[in-house]
Amino acid sequence: MLTAKQHELLLFVQHRLEDTGISPSFEEMKDALDLKSKSGVHRLISALEERGFIRRLPNRARALEVVRQPENQRGVARPMQASSEPVAQSVRPPRKMPEPANDVVEVPLHGRIAAGMPIEALEDSRTLPVPAALLGAGDHYALEVSGDSMIEAGILDGDYALVKRTDEARDGEIVVALIRGEEATLKYLRRENGMVRLDPANGAYQPQLYPEHEVVVQGRLAGLLRRYH
Numbered sequence: 001m002l003t004a005k006q007h008e009l010l011l012f013v014q015h016r017l018e019d020t021g022i023s024p025s026f027e028e029m030k031d032a033l034d035l036k037s038k039s040g041v042h043r044l045i046s047a048l049e050e051r052g053f054i055r056r057l058p059n060r061a062r063a064l065e066v067v068r069q070p071e072n073q074r075g076v077a078r079p080m081q082a083s084s085e086p087v088a089q090s091v092r093p094p095r096k097m098p099e100p101a102n103d104v105v106e107v108p109l110h111g112r113i114a115a116g117m118p119i120e121a122l123e124d125s126r127t128l129p130v131p132a133a134l135l136g137a138g139d140h141y142a143l144e145v146s147g148d149s150m151i152e153a154g155i156l157d158g159d160y161a162l163v164k165r166t167d168e169a170r171d172g173e174i175v176v177a178l179i180r181g182e183e184a185t186l187k188y189l190r191r192e193n194g195m196v197r198l199d200p201a202n203g204a205y206q207p208q209l210y211p212e213h214e215v216v217v218q219g220r221l222a223g224l225l226r227r228y229h
Contacts, residue, residue, distance in 0.1 A: 023064040042105040046137045104129040113143035139165040149200035163219035174221040
């Protein structure tokens with residue numbers, strides 16, 4: 001069951017694709033739904049994508065495709081439309097591929113994360129603008145990387161780690177791990193003999209080994225942003 005805003009956005013995207021063959025921009029969707037920020041649009045799109053109503057076409061920030069409509073919504077008559085026929089439940093594909101765009105999403109920026117020895121993860125009210133194409137479905141946040149223990153994984157001091165919020169991870173994934181409820185670090189996660197091993201990607205550092213109950217996964221690395229000064 002979709003919320004009213006999710007259904008409203010689904011119809012808006014569908015109508016725009018039928019009219020022009022090009023997905024609306026995040027700014028246009030924000031204005032059409034009377035939202036305060038584009039991050040609200042991103043959350044709605046992620047929810048629709050997770051429920052299988054839309055999908056993003058790869059490598060294009062504005063490329064959305066409506067896959068299906070809610071079964072209990074057989075079609076809604078379009079405003080300012082001469083014909084009284086409802087919109088068909090099956091949606092025809094766009095007439096042409098959308099053009100790339102530079103839509104951005106503001107994600108929360110939660111302080112600094114250690115890529116060396118663990119440091120406290122500081123929370124604040126700042127946000128970081130991120131190209132929407134870098135983020136998939138789900139809730140994301142950003143952390144500024146401090147340290148050099150992950151340089152062999154291409155993660156440098158001063159980078160911004162884009163993290164998908166989750167408490168689950170497979171062995172070998174790079175995660176944000178909260179240690180003893182007070183310190184956070186960015187490392188490869190591995191489990192062995194009832195223990196959690198946090199592995200660096202730098203031969204100068206040693207793995208960190210903790211009992212499972214002392215480590216909580218707070219997210220998986222989804223991408224990186226790097227600024228050149």
